[in-house]
Amino acid sequence: MKLKNILMAVVAMTSLMVASGAVQANEHGVALKHAEIDVTDQEQLRRGLTVFTDVCMGCHSAKYITYKGLMDYPELSLSREAVDELRGEHPLTAGLITDLSPEDAKVSYGKVPPDLSVIANARRGGPDYIYSVLTGFEHDPAGKVPDGNFNEYFPGNRIAMPDPLGWLDHDEADTAELEAQAQDVAAFLAFIADPHQNERRIIGCWVLGFLVVLTLVLYLLKKSVWSDVKH
Numbered sequence: 001m002k003l004k005n006i007l008m009a010v011v012a013m014t015s016l017m018v019a020s021g022a023v024q025a026n027e028h029g030v031a032l033k034h035a036e037i038d039v040t041d042q043e044q045l046r047r048g049l050t051v052f053t054d055v056c057m058g059c060h061s062a063k064y065i066t067y068k069g070l071m072d073y074p075e076l077s078l079s080r081e082a083v084d085e086l087r088g089e090h091p092l093t094a095g096l097i098t099d100l101s102p103e104d105a106k107v108s109y110g111k112v113p114p115d116l117s118v119i120a121n122a123r124r125g126g127p128d129y130i131y132s133v134l135t136g137f138e139h140d141p142a143g144k145v146p147d148g149n150f151n152e153y154f155p156g157n158r159i160a161m162p163d164p165l166g167w168l169d170h171d172e173a174d175t176a177e178l179e180a181q182a183q184d185v186a187a188f189l190a191f192i193a194d195p196h197q198n199e200r201r202i203i204g205c206w207v208l209g210f211l212v213v214l215t216l217v218l219y220l221l222k223k224s225v226w227s228d229v230k231h
């Protein structure tokens, strides 16, 4: 591989990284709010798990996460005691986590609450979308959904989910707290949607480092091989 090609690859990667910080839009082109998340931040992920089990699991499942996963992922590394405590309240591995059966949920909310294991990858904008939806409930500004829940960021604005964090009627003092909860649970959902993403990034960095060193060695080798040849 030519040095030029390697440089091009590095530049392409850098611009990708920059692009991922850009404003995201939902499927209808509505610009989303940006969630401050860090899927390597153990504290944030654990807070997100708490929001998830305390609030979201009242209606949603997360079928693809297991208790073992919660203990094994270094990002969470929950103790067995902590996990047992969780399990007592919510059978995380038993498919549907809630007391509601999908049919009951449909009767109550008109729609079955989707499983959230991979929702962060399934929706455009991922964690930004989740954060925006959780903080996007409004008192139907233009009378668009008179008999439903208005949400600025949900495609079509009519969402069957009733404002889970109590965003609609919070007072100013709680805004930061609710925003933090929404970001934490968005981080948690982004993490469980792809629990090996951090591992992969670390491997990626090693590979890049290796390529840089290899390039240097090959360059020096080339110089020494050709040093005897008169130009």
Ligand code: HEC
Binding pocket: 051, 052, 055, 056, 057, 058, 059, 060, 109, 111, 112, 113, 114, 116, 119, 123, 130, 133, 134, 158, 159, 160, 161, 162, 164, 165, 185
């Ligand atoms: C009272 C029940 C209930 C609770 C609690 C609840 N949800 Fe929902 N949620 C729903 C329902 C019902 C839907 C389906 C909405 C629709 O399709 O209109 C939904 C949909 C969603 C969606 C999918 C939106 C989409 O694009 O399809 C996300 C993301 C979501 N909920 C996240 C959460 C999070 C995070 C929490 C916890 C903070 C939570 N929900 C708590 C009932 C609930």
